[in-house]
Amino acid sequence: MSEARPTIHDVAARAGVSKSLVSLAMRGSPKVSERSRSLILAAAAELGYRPNAAARSLADRRSHTVGVLVLDLHNPVFAEILDGVQSEVRTHGYSTMLVTGGADPDLEQAELEKLLEFQVEGLIVIAHRLPGSVLRRIAKECPLVVVTRDDVTGPSIDTVRNDDVAGARLAVEHLVALGHRRIVHLSGGDNRVSQDRRDGYLEAMRTAGLAGQSCVIDGALTDAGGYSAAQQALDLEPRPTAMFAANDMSALGAIAAVQDRGLGVPGDVSVVGYDGMSLGALRTLSLTTVAQPLGEMGALAARRLFDRIDHPRRRSVRLRVDAALVPRGSTAPPRRSDHPRG
């Protein structure tokens, strides 16, 4: 129960020194004598003293905290990016404040504003649904790194992402190489990342001479989204032999939909995802995917952020990391009977 917590004054009184010396001692300053230090530490321990971060950050004008906004904690992909962020942030001696907006722009904005009120020294946004104007305004107040997208630019906005267009091409090329022709794309909806992946799909289909076969079905970046999009895809005549889903989660949904029709993956339909979440490596799922170096992206983002905190006027940086196709068990050549004269 939180009866009036002891403050630095209480510790000072008990140790018989001034509050200033307590402040020094608590932060491990070398200009405190051994004697005083142990006196103070003992007093603090006895009282159960705990520094007040609010007071500290007020006086110090620094919070030693960075804010992180993630799109959605249900998708393990973000946990993996977060791992990279967190470990880097910790080595810099900072804390992170983590919030989610659940893919809702208004909520996301509200959460970001809250972070700013807490005086975070920097912001990492791991995927988002925010309008560029909001992001740019926020970047005026605080260094900002956006992971996953680089469509919003500004003098103090750094970005870390893979090339989604190129990645999507890899997926399609993989399927084409296996002999697929009727390849549909289960899109992730109306957000930048999904748009890029769709564009990559369309482009690759064109390049492969399959422009006429192109077919995009709208879904969402969730298992449910993939499921319902795949259902529609399976109603097409003739039935597609392969699906490229906008991300791994929706690919899982798609696989479920295929199986619910009594069809097999990859026997009847091949499925490719995107992201490279570690769950997909499990044999049960064995999901062929376009893998991004998730942890690395997080770490990179954090490093960019600290770089900018240290050098506020550095030119903004757009980092690109490489995605790679990881072939696994959810893709295979199409059945003979499905094989159109190619």
Next chain:
Amino acid sequence: MSEARPTIHDVAARAGVSKSLVSLAMRGSPKVSERSRSLILAAAAELGYRPNAAARSLADRRSHTVGVLVLDLHNPVFAEILDGVQSEVRTHGYSTMLVTGGADPDLEQAELEKLLEFQVEGLIVIAHRLPGSVLRRIAKECPLVVVTRDDVTGPSIDTVRNDDVAGARLAVEHLVALGHRRIVHLSGGDNRVSQDRRDGYLEAMRTAGLAGQSCVIDGALTDAGGYSAAQQALDLEPRPTAMFAANDMSALGAIAAVQDRGLGVPGDVSVVGYDGMSLGALRTLSLTTVAQPLGEMGALAARRLFDRIDHPRRRSVRLRVDAALVPRGSTAPPRRSDHPRG
């Protein structure tokens, strides 16, 4: 870039009023005249004023923030509990500060201490690996609700959990009812929850007259943990016909291991998980599981917390929610040939 942010004084000067009035206006007090209010709001907007949460919480002696510690963000189960927490916290007008300790006791403790320094008004701990002594000490400073466990008690510690022993019994009874006899348990290791589930398993095996068949293999509450435990289980002679995994994630790992041996689930081996994460409902996985009402547990925890914040001396409460067996595609009767004379 963050050149000296405008403060309440700057707004006051620009609007031609006192700082006190600005403070009132920013918080929407009714005792501010329409005229002043709009003057102040305009000035604030022009300057891009944003209240400083540190200063506010210092002056106010309340942070309007609760801290949440989650065991592990990689397991979507926790995201589902978190949903319940967040929505409840929001309706109370509070913010949440979210941290993880990655199942590392030292890290968990460090993160909790940090939350306390931020003067959170309450703490929700969603699964943890902390010694009781730490938790009790922390509960002295701040209301605390522990979700998932209730082994640590104290005058201001509330708990929300399901009965893991009973839940584990459900899992075993389900398998027994299907006709299984050689049922192994893939344990989740040395933590309270896993111990309870193991105890429930042992108890139910005894009740079913299968004490002699009991077999616990040590794993961990992750996909990797389930995978390796299942590998060992599959080496047993005679091979078990069913596995009860300590949680859903490890059940997925177990299924993968079975399939990697060229065996089928549920054809050769049935697998039951525990938790009821929504991912398990996907046809691809179709995981039979003991489902906890995850979101509800989160919401319940948050409500307990606010109740205690409002009434600090209320007796501590231990809530139990019911888990239910959800039969899905990962369990089936054992093969004839595997069927020992029962």
Next chain:
DNA sequence: CGCGGAAAGTGGAACGTTCCAACGCTACTG
């Protein structure tokens, strides 16, 4: 033996809020 300088310790002024007691008005009441 006095002096300089380092080491150890101090009190007061910030930091940006909120709260509180008190203020000047205006408008009503008797």
Next chain:
DNA sequence: CAGTAGCGTTGGAACGTTCCACTTTCCGCG
């Protein structure tokens, strides 16, 4: 027309730190 009630507004004192400029103490050295 004095008294009072309320409204809108105000300055100053907190809140718990850190920082700074300063003091005291002590030591070695010329």
